Amino acid sequence: MRADARRNRERIVEAALGLFTERGAGVSMEEIAQAAGLGVGTLYRHFPDRRALIEEIAQSTLTVLRDHLRAGAAEQVPRWEVLLSMVRHCAGRPLALLSSLPEASPQSDTRQRLIREIHGLLGDIVEQAQQEGSLRRDLTPEQVVGLLNVAICRPGARADDPLTTVMLDGLKAPAP
Secondary structure, three states: HHHHHHHHHHHHHHHHHHHHHHHOOOOHHHHHHHHHHHOOOOOHHHHHHHHHHHHHHHHHHHHHHHHHHHHHOOOOOOHHHHHHHHHHHHHOOOOHHHHOOOOOOOHHHHHHHHHHHHHHHHHHHHHHHHHHHOOOOOOHHHHHHHHHHHHHHHOOOOOOOOHHHHHHHHEEEEOO
């Protein structure tokens, strides 16, 4: 790919990331092109349709999240801190886009594999946090992952917003 074409593609993805994170999947292709400082035709040359752009962003976001969780799991820190790091990492990322993608598509195999891997890593971290006593034990790891998804997979999610704060407070194990 030519250098100018690569830069344009990066500008499109960066603009889309910002808009999708802030406003959710309802952002138009025209708004993305405008935010990138490019014409709509340039956007469509790189991404034939909206689904292709969202799919690329979703897979990229999931890959970065998986790598972040792997790194956190390898650290010798309390597991609660790894969970908080993950929440902070996810804030400001367009994870809400995942709900706008069809389950069955040529790219869904990669996306579904990444989601399964992330849920597995997160489940292990949750179990370890429960064993160390920092996370309440009356919830299954699957339930905790579900709650975390509610908190961070929505437009405008932030690590310090009221919903996330209340959810984290509720997951923290009570002091002995």
